[in-house]
Each structure stands twice: as structure tokens, then as C-alpha cells.
Amino acid sequence: MKQKKVAIIGAGVVGASAAYLLSKEADIDLTIYDEGIGQGTSAAAGIISPWLSKRRNKKWYAMVKEGAAFYPDFLSEVMNGEPIPPHVYKRVGTLLFKQKDAQLEELLAIGEKRREQAPEIGKLAILPPNKIKEMIPIYTKNKSALYASGGARVDGEKLVETLLEKAIKNGATLKRERVKIERQNAVYSIVSDDKTESVDAVILAVAAWLPDLLEPLGYSVDIRPQKGQLVEVTFDGYDTENWPVVMPEGEKDITPFEDGKVIIGATHENDMGFDLTIEKSALTSMIKEAAENFSHYFSTSSIVSYRSGTRAYTSDFSPFMGEVPELPNVFAASGLGSTGLTAGPIVGKCLAQLILNKTTPLPLEDYPIRHYVSENK
Ligand SMILES: Cc1cc2nc3c(=O)[nH]c(=O)nc-3n(C[C@H](O)[C@H](O)[C@H](O)COP(=O)(O)OP(=O)(O)OC[C@H]3O[C@@H](n4cnc5c(N)ncnc54)[C@H](O)[C@@H]3O)c2cc1C
Known part of the structure; x- marks a missing residue:
């Protein structure tokens, strides 16, 4: 043939x-x-959790919703009967924060509606600070969050x-x-x-x-290209493998992986072309934001590495x-x-x-x- x-x-x-x-x-x-x-x-942060976005582009939403649902089936096929390695992909859930706790109710209603078409969103619940701390012991703030159990992290x-x-x-x-x-x-x-x-x-x-x-x-x-920078910090001695992905209000998400590894970011920089230079000030401000929004355990002394990459936009x-x-x-x-x-x-x-x-x-x-x-x- x-x-x-x-x-x-x-x-x-x-x-x-x-x-x-x-x-x-x-x-x-x-x-x-x-x-x-x-x-x-x-370079990517590794968050697979598209359901609670307020973006109105329905065709984009259909693509990412189907994309998130496709992951476990696709990886099961790739692994040919072996378990999907957790260092590649794992459903750990997502925690979404809002400026005001009252906005969480609104988000919960959106999530419940969307779950009718996207059961992979999993369980939805508004978690008070003590429940968040049970999941992620370094949490030091006093805000509630919306939890979606179907969120996943992937190491690109x-x-x-x-x-x-x-x-x-x-x-x-x-x-x-x-x-x-x-x-x-x-x-x-x-x-x-x-x-x-x-x-x-x-x-x-x-x-x-x-x-x-x-x-x-x-x-x-x-x-056109858009530059994104991320920073990796370590929480040595913590079992981070099952910590959910944290999405505070804004763009600087917190994605835990195994062995104490936690990624913070990313920046969204237009007009930088294909530049990949790491700027210390960007890293410091991402860590500062994580400390302000989520846990004062985040500090520049725990930086392990950083990286940058390019997104493509129409x-x-x-x-x-x-x-x-x-x-x-x-x-x-x-x-x-x-x-x-x-x-x-x-x-x-x-x-x-x-x-x-x-x-x-x-x-x-x-x-x-x-x-x-x-x-x-
Ligand atoms: C910092 C950052 C964080 C992100 N976080 C997330 C996230 O959490 N969740 C999410 O869903 N998405 C995230 N994204 C977006 C996501 O990473 C990208 O949209 C996606 O990876 C694009 O995949 P791709 O295969 O289209 O292109 P790419 O992964 O960019 O791959 C394109 C490849 O083509 C190669 N190439 C280009 N030209 C040539 C050539 N002429 N010859 C040979 N090779 C060539 C490049 O070298 C590159 O390896 C993030 C992106 C960035 C930059």
C-alpha cells in the first residue's frame, strides 16, 4: 500500500x-x-477549568467545554489501559474567588445551569474559609470560594x-x-x-x-503573539498533589502540582512580540498578589524557577x-x-x-x- x-x-x-x-x-x-x-x-500554567468564565463567546465556550470533556477519554486511549499519570493530568478541582462573597452565589447559579450541558464540571459548592484550609493548609485569608470538583491540572x-x-x-x-x-x-x-x-x-x-x-x-x-510569564515556587514538606487549582479574581492563578511544586501566573503582555525575557518585577508582583489574595506563606524566597511563552490571538x-x-x-x-x-x-x-x-x-x-x-x- x-x-x-x-x-x-x-x-x-x-x-x-x-x-x-x-x-x-x-x-x-x-x-x-x-x-x-x-x-x-x-510554558502554560496547566488549568483545565473553562466552565465558570464570563466570556460571552459561545463558540469559544463550546470548544473549551468539549476540550475539557475530551481530556480524560483521550488520555485513557493514549495510556492504553494504564492509569493516567498524575504528573501529566489530574482532576483536583478548582476554587474560584470573587471580590465579594455575594458574587459566589451568582457564579454557583451559572455553574449549575452550565452543568446541565457539561456534567464534567462535577460537584459545585461554596466553601467557607475553614473548608478551604482543610484542602489547602497554607490558606490564610478569610474569604469563601466556589469549588468545582471537575477542574483539572495538566503539565503541558x-x-x-x-x-x-x-x-x-x-x-x-x-x-x-x-x-x-x-x-x-x-x-x-x-x-x-x-x-x-x-x-x-x-x-x-x-x-x-x-x-x-x-x-x-x-x-x-x-x-498576533502575546507574552506570558510564570513563576514556580516550592512548598517543601507539603503534600500538594491533591490541592485544587486556585483562581483568585484577576489573572494570576495558583496551580499546585506534586512534591510541593506550585505555579503562579501568568502575565498577559501585548506589544512584546515574541520576547521571552523574564522580568524580575513581574515575578515579584505575581508572588505579592498570591500572598495578598491567598496565603502569606507565598514569598520570593521560595522561587524555584520561572518561564515564559507565547500565546496566539486573533x-x-x-x-x-x-x-x-x-x-x-x-x-x-x-x-x-x-x-x-x-x-x-x-x-x-x-x-x-x-x-x-x-x-x-x-x-x-x-x-x-x-x-x-x-x-x-
Ligand atoms: C504563560 C502561559 C500560560 C498559559 N496557561 C494556560 C492554562 O492554564 N490553560 C490553558 O488552557 N491554556 C493556557 N495557556 C495557553 C496555551 O498554552 C496555548 O494556547 C496552547 O498551548 C497553544 O498550543 P499550540 O499547540 O497551538 O501551540 P504551541 O504550544 O505554542 O506550539 C507551537 C509550536 O510550533 C513550533 N513552531 C513554530 N513555527 C515553527 C516552524 N517554522 N518550524 C518548526 N516548529 C515551529 C513552536 O516552536 C512551538 O513548539 C497558557 C499560555 C501561556 C503562554
């Missing part, structure tokens, strides 16, 4: 999920290219590692390099510094870097995916913004299904690529 040659450019959560799925197809010869610098996935870097490892085991090739795509009539080539390889189909899972690949082919792409903040207009067999997704880790696996599945010419789990007409990617006339 002649194999179809498929290239995936970009191995963040979207590309790695598509790679895993396509690597299982006997009639596909798969090569994955990933440079990795600035990758959103490995470990998730991608797991997916790529499985894909390689299934026969895919991974190349850690930056590439370009060229087109001559209906033939596509993937071009690296020292090699040119022709392929039958391509997935562009390059998030904020999509303009770099498509502009040389004569396209305009409505995507001008109206909506995600898109599909076949690139006038480029048959070239598929792309981008614009996943600050919830791309949540949406990534299901978006990756959509792209894999497009390669296989099968129905996608999300309706493509709700995320029209034509609105954001167009050929220059």
Missing part, C-alpha cells in the same frame, strides 16, 4: 495530539517538525512528551528544527536548513508563528481551524489564546480527522479559517 506522506509543523499540544492520533494509521508516513522556542504548551510539557513518545513508538519521526513550507503547483515541500522533503499533506500547528509560514506563500494572517479573540484557503491538504489551527491547553487535544483531533477525511468532533463552520487567513490578491 502506498503511504500518504504527512508533515506536522509544530508540536505543542495541538500538533502533538494530532501526531499521536495519525501515528496509529498504517497508511500514513508521519514526520513532526518542532523548533520548540517560546512554545505556549510547555509532560503531556507533549507523552504524546510524542507514543507517536514515535508507533513509527512517526520527530525532527527538532525550524522549517518552512514551499509550494509548487499541488506539491508541497518542507524545507529545513539542509533538506527539502515533499509531502502529500501538512498540518500547521504553529500557533503564533502561523504568519511566518503562510506570509511567504502570499497570505495575510490575523494572528483580532477578535476567536480560535479558528480548517483547510487553508486555496491550499488543498494544508490544515491549520490557531488563535487558541489563554485556553489552548484546554482546547488543544480536541483541536488536534479535528486536524487529524481532516487529514483522514473523516468527521471532526467540533463543527468547522463555527471556527472559520477564512476569516483569519486569506490569500493576498
